[in-house]
Structure formats: structure tokens, C-alpha cells
Amino acid sequence: MESMSAVLTTGETPFLGAYSMTQEKVRQEDKAPRENRMTVGVPFVDDARMTCRGVNVYYGEKHAINNVSIDVGRNEVLAMIGPSGCGKSTFLRCLNRMNDTVEGCRVEGDIQLDELNIYDKSVDVVPLRAQVGMVFQKPNPFPKSIYDNVAYGPKIHGLASSRAELDEVVESSLKKAGLWSEVSDRLDQPGTGLSGGQQQRLCIARAIAVRPEVILMDEPCSALDPIATATVEDLISELQEQYTIVIVTHNMQQAARVSQRTAYFHLGDLIEVGSTDRIFTNPRHRLTEDYITGRFG
Amino acid sequence: MQAEKRETTMDRVSKGLARRYRRERWFRLFGLSAIVTSVCFIALLFVSIGANGWSAFQQTEVLLDIHFDKEQFDVDNLSTANYGALVKNSMQALFPDVTGRSDKRELNKLVSSGASYVLQKMVIKDTGIIGSTKKIWLPADDEVDMFLKGYISRDVAESARRLNDKQIGWIDQLVAEGRLEKKFNTIFFTAGDSREPELAGIRGAVAGSLFTLAVTLLLSFPIGVATAVYLEEFAPRNRWTDLVEVNINNLAAVPSIVFGLLGLAVFLNVFGMPRSAPLVGGLVLTLMTLPTIIIASRASLKSVPPSIREAALGVGASKMQAITHHILPLAMPGMMTGTIIGMAQALGETAPLLMIGMVAFIVDVPHGVTDPATVLPVQIYLWADSPERAFVERTSAAIMVLLGFLISMNAIAVFLRRKFERRW
Ligand SMILES: Nc1ncnc2c1ncn2[C@@H]1O[C@H](COP(=O)(O)OP(=O)(O)O)[C@@H](O)[C@H]1O
Ligand SMILES: [Mg+2]
Numbered sequence: 001m002e003s004m005s006a007v008l009t010t011g012e013t014p015f016l017g018a019y020s021m022t023q024e025k026v027r028q029e030d031k032a033p034r035e036n037r038m039t040v041g042v043p044f045v046d047d048a049r050m051t052c053r054g055v056n057v058y059y060g061e062k063h064a065i066n067n068v069s070i071d072v073g074r075n076e077v078l079a080m081i082g083p084s085g086c087g088k089s090t091f092l093r094c095l096n097r098m099n100d101t102v103e104g105c106r107v108e109g110d111i112q113l114d115e116l117n118i119y120d121k122s123v124d125v126v127p128l129r130a131q132v133g134m135v136f137q138k139p140n141p142f143p144k145s146i147y148d149n150v151a152y153g154p155k156i157h158g159l160a161s162s163r164a165e166l167d168e169v170v171e172s173s174l175k176k177a178g179l180w181s182e183v184s185d186r187l188d189q190p191g192t193g194l195s196g197g198q199q200q201r202l203c204i205a206r207a208i209a210v211r212p213e214v215i216l217m218d219e220p221c222s223a224l225d226p227i228a229t230a231t232v233e234d235l236i237s238e239l240q241e242q243y244t245i246v247i248v249t250h251n252m253q254q255a256a257r258v259s260q261r262t263a264y265f266h267l268g269d270l271i272e273v274g275s276t277d278r279i280f281t282n283p284r285h286r287l288t289e290d291y292i293t294g295r296f297g
Numbered sequence: 298m299q300a301e302k303r304e305t306t307m308d309r310v311s312k313g314l315a316r317r318y319r320r321e322r323w324f325r326l327f328g329l330s331a332i333v334t335s336v337c338f339i340a341l342l343f344v345s346i347g348a349n350g351w352s353a354f355q356q357t358e359v360l361l362d363i364h365f366d367k368e369q370f371d372v373d374n375l376s377t378a379n380y381g382a383l384v385k386n387s388m389q390a391l392f393p394d395v396t397g398r399s400d401k402r403e404l405n406k407l408v409s410s411g412a413s414y415v416l417q418k419m420v421i422k423d424t425g426i427i428g429s430t431k432k433i434w435l436p437a438d439d440e441v442d443m444f445l446k447g448y449i450s451r452d453v454a455e456s457a458r459r460l461n462d463k464q465i466g467w468i469d470q471l472v473a474e475g476r477l478e479k480k481f482n483t484i485f486f487t488a489g490d491s492r493e494p495e496l497a498g499i500r501g502a503v504a505g506s507l508f509t510l511a512v513t514l515l516l517s518f519p520i521g522v523a524t525a526v527y528l529e530e531f532a533p534r535n536r537w538t539d540l541v542e543v544n545i546n547n548l549a550a551v552p553s554i555v556f557g558l559l560g561l562a563v564f565l566n567v568f569g570m571p572r573s574a575p576l577v578g579g580l581v582l583t584l585m586t587l588p589t590i591i592i593a594s595r596a597s598l599k600s601v602p603p604s605i606r607e608a609a610l611g612v613g614a615s616k617m618q619a620i621t622h623h624i625l626p627l628a629m630p631g632m633m634t635g636t637i638i639g640m641a642q643a644l645g646e647t648a649p650l651l652m653i654g655m656v657a658f659i660v661d662v663p664h665g666v667t668d669p670a671t672v673l674p675v676q677i678y679l680w681a682d683s684p685e686r687a688f689v690e691r692t693s694a695a696i697m698v699l700l701g702f703l704i705s706m707n708a709i710a711v712f713l714r715r716k717f718e719r720r721w
Contacts, residue, residue: 101606
């Protein structure tokens with residue numbers, strides 16, 4: 001419980017008093033030791049879109065996420081980094097309850113979207129997933145036309161009342177995803193026929209077509225080549241103006257390029273959260289430092 | 298030193314390489330010979346059935362000048378008129394010198410007893426022909442047919458063959474006059490079963506098979522798909538569903554005759570459904586094909602990549618929407634393939650149908666699922682059991698028709714698989 005009280009401190013107040021909040025480099029001996037599993041840094045923000053408190057996730061007996069508390073700010077890009085298997089995807093999937101579909105997966109704790117607990121019994125996952133969209137690691141367009149891929153979400157949620165309106169939603173979503181100029185003349189062709197990078201942007205267009213508030217991206221560029229990756233990264237920066245984005249990445253340069261805040265996970269624990277600049281230049285936890293300096297990964 | 302070591306490694310690899318390639322060659326040769334053997338057997342099967350059966354598609358007919366004598370139609374009911382007499386009279390006119398009573402009987406035997414039905418049908422269709430004389434091709438007796446097809450030899454002693462010397466003489470005369478010819482056998486495709494080979498057809502059995510299969514398809518496809526979807530997408534994984542799964546796999550291995558006995562006990566004895574009816578046959582075959590369809594459907598549901606499911610759920614589709622909009626359409630080709638294979642099995646099934654009385658001798662072509670009927674494989678079984686030589690070729694011909702159905706069903710399955718197959 002001692003950890004809870006510490007975690008619940010909000011704002012820019014330093015979480016662990018002993019560690020200085022100044023921009024000066026934290027002295028090596030002042031860094032949190034490797035054994036420390038309490039979150040270091042500033043996990044909370046003033047204007048939060050999503051707040052997570054004391055989240056634990058179990059896969060059967062396996063404890064995959066251990067008491068994680070963090071906020072996702074409005075219109076920010078939050079990057080989640082960490083060695084593979086540390087629970088980044090698991091935590092990300094808690095945010096739109098995609099873990100509900102996993103047999104044996106149990107989520108405890110409190111996750112709120114705009115002050116509403118999304119794990120409340122009264123919450124329906126269907127509208128929740130419309131509010132919190134998701135882009136997956138491997139591009140997964142439906143084996144349907146490009147148009148139908150984008151139009152599917154608006155159709156099932158009844159977001160467009162006429163064909164013309166639907167056309168408009170499709171066009172604007174594809175434009176936002178930066179794909180319109182490449183596919184406008186072949187909307188009726190299968191989405192699976194596009195290149196990997198185009199497919200991933202199509203999936204992003206599909207996600208934003210239902211006008212979500214938050215977009216979750218699980219290593220969206222890991223299956224893409226460098227040029228396609230750059231395109232998607234530019235896109236993320238543009239989308240940030242309208243959406244809140246949580247992105248999981250194993251690529252630290254990518255986290256540095258696209259995000260404002262970064263969270264470092266280690267074996268199910270949230271080790272450190274802070275502004276991206278700070279995390280990469282001045283980590284306060286030895287594990288974070290080990291990871292970003294390449295000593296561990 | 299280093300170079301030398303490399304040398305030896307390469308040498309060793311190439312030594313092993315020869316052995317590896319030899320093994321591969323042997324394996325390929327083995328596979329090839331297995332395929333060649335099975336192709337040979339299939340070819341043998343088709344050739345022997347074809348050689349036996351092709352002649353059944355022709356039937357000998359005799360051209361008679363039938364005089365529709367007004368006197369004969371001096372009755373209340375057109376169907377009771379003595380059509381046999383019309384045939385006899387015209388035969389008599391062709392062979393005026395045949396006078397003896399028994400000779401006349403022998404002569405009349407050359408024309409099928411079914412000839413009078415042909416005339417009856419003509420008159421009922423158009424009563425205007427009464428009083429006129431018409432040249433009409435009528436079916437000849439099966440023995441005449443066999444003789445013309447060369448299955449009865451004239452070199453055999455008279456007592457050892459079914460046609461005596463006099464009859465053969467008349468046949469020769471008719472052939473010489475151009476009154477006896479082999480024609481396309483329409484009766485085979487339009488008639489039901491008969492005791493007379495020349496009047497027996499597969500229409501009744503085909504109709505029975507189609508009705509039975511229709512019942513089977515209408516029941517087993519929806520039930521099978523629904524079961525597969527429930528088990529795969531909704532059912533919790535626990536001991537009960539494991540038990541259900543094991544039992545479905547067991548059912549697939551149960552001998553089909555057991556389903557026939559079950560059908561007899563349940564559908565006929567408990568529910569009192571009609572015997573020999575395609576409805577009951579369809580129910581029994583449904584029990585038999587359900588496991589096949591469920592297993593195939595589950596496999597094809599499993600083969601839909603989970604990423605598609607996640608994609609649908611990720612944009613906020615409900616579970617049901619994800620299934621009906623994405624998973625089912627993608628799994629459908631596999632389900633249909635499984636269903637068609639199940640149907641093909643059902644089409645060739647005999648044993649369970651014997652149990653519920655579909656083995657009866659039924660002349661009428663069934664017009665509904667409750668009419669008594671038989672099915673193609675049972676018809677084949679019945680004909681194969683008949684002593685007449687002419688049924689031998691009809692058996693083979695019926696097998697050809699059955700194989701034709703089976704091959705086209707499998708072709709449809711392959712076509713569907715090709716057409717709707719997706720690559721991710
Ligand atoms: N469906 C699952 N069932 C059981 N264990 C799982 C499942 N998914 C993930 N895990 C486990 O949870 C831990 C976190 O996994 P994950 O969130 O995928 O890590 P990351 O995305 O950071 O690589 C891993 O140890 C993994 O083995
Ligand atoms: Mg992951």
C-alpha cells in the first residue's frame with residue numbers, strides 16, 4: 001500500500017523525493033537502483049484522457065502486469081518501450097479491453113477514459129472500441145476492397161447516413177492516413193493487394209474512420225521497411241493534433257522521434273515515465289539507463 | 298591449415314550429398330510408383346465399368362405398323378383398352394405365315410411387354426390417332442436386345458440359349474427389313490425400376506437420391522455450421538466441450554450401418570415415419586454427415602487468421618458481427634468443400650438406407666420426400682443382384698451415372714476452393 005500512496009501523487013511533483021527533478025543530469029549514485037520496482041518519474045499529467053491506477057494483468061497464473069499506474073494526456077503521443085515480453089502489448093490491450101478476447105486473461109485495477117471506468121460492468125466494449133481504436137503489429141486489412149476496409153467501422157456504428165456521407169468519411173480518413181493520393185483511383189481493389197506500408201496506413205485509416213479519441217498502436221512499424229516506417233511516423237505526428245496516441249515500439253529512435261512522453265516497462269513493472277527528451281538524455285532508473293544505452297534489451 | 302580444413306569439410310559434405318540425393322531420388326521414385334499404381338487401378342475400374350455399361354445407353358427397338366383399330370377402343374376407359382392386341386396384330390401382319398399357337402406366342406415375345414404402355418400413352422395424349430395406322434418404334438424384348446448386342450451367340454446349342462432358332466430367324470428378317478435397330482435408350486433415363494430390363498430406368502433412383510440429398514443438405518449444413526461456430530467461437534473451453542469434441546470425432550468413425558439401425562429404431566419405430574421415404578433417408582444421412590461437416594467447418598474456422606478477428610473487434614464490431622461479416626465468409630469455402638465431400642459420401646451410402654427400407658422394389662418415380670423411393674447405390678445393388686443378362690449392363694451404366702454425379706460434386710468442391718481461396 002505504501003507504493004499506492006506514492007503512485008497517487010499527481011502533477012509535476014517528484015515521485016521519489018530523493019531524485020532531483022532538475023534538468024541537470026542525475027548523478028549516477030542518485031539513480032534508482034536496479035532492484036527498485038516502483039515507478040520513477042512523472043506518470044501522471046494534469047489533463048489526462050486516460051488514467052490507469054493499480055492495473056494488474058494475469059494470464060492464468062502468470063502475472064504479466066504488476067500494479068501499473070499511468071496517465072495518458074490529451075493529444076499526446078505516449079511511447080511504451082521495454083524489452084520484449086515485458087508486457088507492453090498486454091498493457092496496451094487493456095486500454096480498449098482487447099484482452100477480453102484472450103482466454104484466461106484477467107485484468108484488475110482501474111482504467112478510466114474521460115472519467116469513466118472502462119472495466120465497469122455497465123460499459124459495453126463495442127462503443128469503447130469505437131472510442132479507443134487500435135492498430136496492430138502486423139498490417140491486417142480485411143480481405144475486402146480498400147473502400148470497404150475503411151467504410152466498415154462507420155457502417156457498423158451507423159456513423160454515415162448516406163452513401164455520399166460514407167464516401168466522404170472514407171476519403172477524409174484515407175487523406176488523414178496519407179494514403180488517398182496513392183489509392184484514390186483503385187478503391188475497389190483488395191486492401192490485401194497493397195504494399196506493407198500502404199496496408200498499415202490503410203489500417204490506420206480504418207481505425208480513424210470511426211473517429212476514435214485514442215488510438216493504440218502496437219509496434220505499427222515493426223513489419224515495415226525504413227521508408228514506409230518514416231511515412232507512418234510522419235503520419236503519427238500529424239494525427240497527434242486530433243488524437244491521443246499510445247504507441248508501443250521496440251525502436252528507441254522511433255519513440256524519440258514521435259512521442260512526447262515515454263514509459264519504460266520491465267518484466268511487467270512500469271519502471272520509469274517521463275518526457276521523452278528526459279528519459280533518453282537523463283534516465284533516473286538504472287534499468288531504464290541500461291535499456292536505452294543498449295546494455296539490456 | 299585453414300584452407301586444408303575447409304577442403305575436408307567440403308569433401309565430407311559432398312560425400313554425404315550423393316547419399317542425400319540418392320535417398321531423395323528413391324523417395325520420389327517410390328511416390329511416383331504409388332501414384333502410377335493407383336492411376337492404373339482407377340483406369341482399370343473405369344475401363345471395366347465403361348466396357349460393361351456403355352451398351353446400356355442403347356436399346357433395341359422394333360418398327361411396327363400399328364393400326365389403332367376402332368373396335369379395340371370400344372370401352373369406357375382408354376387405359377383399359379387391349380393395347381397388347383394392337384402389337385400382336387401388327388406382328389402377325391409382318392409374319393403372316395406364323396400360324397401355330399405356340400409359334401405366335403414365341404413371335405410376340407420379341408416385343409417388350411412395355412410396348413403396350415407406349416401405345417397407351419400415345420392414345421391418351423392424342424385420341425385423334427384412333428382409327429389410323431402409324432409406324433412406331435417400340436422397345437424390343439431384352440433377349441432380342443442382348444442378341445443384337447452380341448451377348449447371345451447363335452453358335453450355342455438351341456437349348457442353352459434364351460432365343461430359339463425360329464426367333465433368331467424372325468430377328469434376322471426384321472433386321473434385313475430395317476425394322477430392328479439399336480437406338481438411344483431414353484427409357485433408361487426416364488423410367489423407374491422394372492422387372493423387365495428393357496423397361497427399367499434410373500429416373501426413380503436419381504430422384505430418390507436427389508430428394509434424400511436435399512433433406513440431408515438442408516439439415517446438415519445449417520446444423521453443422523452452427524455447431525462449428527458455437528464450438529469454435531462461443532463455447533468455453535472446459536471438460537464438457539472437450540467431451541463434446543471427442544464424441545464428434547468418434548461419431549465420424551462410427552460405421553454407417555449403425556446410423557441406419559438408429560434411424561430404424563428412432564425415426565420409424567418411435568416417430569412412426571414412413572418406410573422407404575427419402576425424408577427418413579435424409580435424416581439418417583444427416584446424422585452420418587454431420588460429424589464430417591462439423592469437423593471440416595471447425596478446421597476452416599480455425600484457419601481464419603486471428604488478425605482478422607482482432608481487426609474486426611478492434612474497430613468495434615461485436616462478436617456476432619465479427620463472425621458474420623468476416624470470419625464466416627472467409628471460412629465458407631472450406632465449409633462448403635467439407636459439405637460437398639460429406640454429400641458425396643452420403644450419395645454413395647447404401648448400408649444405412651437398407652435398414653430403413655429404401656431397398657424396396659419401387660416402380661414409380663418419387664415426387665416428394667415422403668414417397669417411397671430408392672437411391673442410386675441401392676438401385677445398383679438391386680440390379681447387380683438380378684439374374685437377367687441385360688441387368689448387368691444396366692448395373693454398370695447406373696454406376697457410371699453415380700460416378701458422374703460424384704465426380705461433378707468433387708469438381709464443384711475443387712472449383713469453389715480455387716475460386717474463393719484467399720491468401721493473406
Ligand atoms: N495470451 C497469452 N497467454 C499467456 N501468456 C501471455 C499471453 N500473451 C502474452 N503473454 C505473456 O505475457 C508477457 C507479456 O507479453 P507481451 O505483452 O506480449 O509483451 P511485449 O509486447 O512487451 O513483448 C509475456 O511473458 C508473454 O509470454
Ligand atoms: Mg508486443
